[in-house]
Amino acid sequence: MFKHRDYTLRYRANNEVEIILPNSQMIVNKPLIDKTTFTIMVWNIFKQKRADCIQILEHYADKTKLILLQEAQTTPQLLNFITRQNKIADHVPAYCFNNIYAGVMTITDTLPISIYSFREKEPLIRVPKSALITIYPIYNSTQQLLVANIHAVNFSIGVKSYRQQMHMLLNRIKEHNGPVILAGDFNAWSQQRLNLLYHLVSTIDLKPVNFSNDIRKTFMGRPLDFVFYRGLQLDTAKIISTSASDHNPLLVKFRLDLQG
Template sequence: MLRPRIAPHQLIHQHQPLARDDLGVLCWNTQKLTLNPEFRLCLAGLMQRFPTSLLLLQEAKLALHGRWQLEGWSYAVSPNIQTPAHLFGVLTAGQCAFDEVTALLSRTRELRFATHKSLILTRHPLAGGEQLLVANIHAINFVHHGLFHLEMEQLKRELLLHRGPLIVAGDFNVWSRQRRHYLAEFCRATGLQQAVMEDPHHIKHYFRQPLDFIFYRDMRLHSATAINTDMVSDHNPIYARFSV
């Protein structure tokens, strides 16, 4: 496994702002199944049932010399692993303009696998003005809680530079009381609210603690739900609808 040398993107909607009145966010840790035909079929069905403006994937797997299979979408990737044939990381996709893309790696490596975790910050224009900042995160695991805290502090500093609507979503790996405490501190400092899911039992849990979240700021939440996908991945997707 190699430290990633490239961060692929495809930006084909650069004159298209996001609609303010109905903004759907689908977030999913895909367990590296994005090239699997069964997964792709499931994802296409989900996006028909749950209108999706922004798609946030963690543990996405892309063929190094191929194209992302979601035709007609813009996307950007922050990889944390590269092999001779594939890239793995977080991916944010939308049928909208990407004003700015910032791919970041954790400063710390995970002890078990000696790999970094990745996150991606994307900025999208909203119809009528303003800019939405989206943070798609797969938080670091298998390290001391203090190192998890340092990584969240790094993200907090980035987010505090932004004034306006904000979405922070992904797999936060908050399986302990201390990690949940650090996440709550992070949300207070950045003004984030949690999108509380219907059917929360479908959310991936570890030590009886949910791992996947969607947080938001300066937006109106209309609905949020965790979706049972019959274990296509070891995580189920979560979905929220907003207006700005």
């Protein structure tokens, strides 16, 4: 399976896992965004190593339109959550160990109309990090919502691999004519990485979400988790304090700002 670099795994309630290959045809009968406002959760779930992480997901399952996870592992507990909540989960495995896949996962109620997966090997430890773009219809609009979920490369000397991973993602995002959300664990722990990240997202007109009570996970004094957006209005943004992961979940509410 891992010979197909660009595949995605899809999990649905009470269904077997599907392998989604590039250019797969998708029939979507239901828009993801059907109201003026919607909420997303962004969370590095720390491979579900800590107690109560599934309870956090259960609590916010019906309060969010999108749950963007990093370090999501296909454990029975997470797959059972997807089934109980009747969700759809698109997963880009970075690696597999003991038949458990790990990588970014985007969880919603609705199928995307397009999907793109990305993998970039860590230059030192050679274990990949993954990213996922999903595109969804918006009710009563000709525009579509692009959602990018990323776990950025971490262990590197310099920023060559970091820049390469970001370029792969942003080159696809800049082609999109419609609202965009780019979020995840960017591992921007050095000033060089942070400067590069802000420069690259600014070239495609993405704005950062700021948090008044900023309790994001930090390393070397810098936050790791971010949400960037364009073509939307920011309504509210908060961070959930929890011990269920080594990262705190970000909860962001957006308002549609559509012209068509």
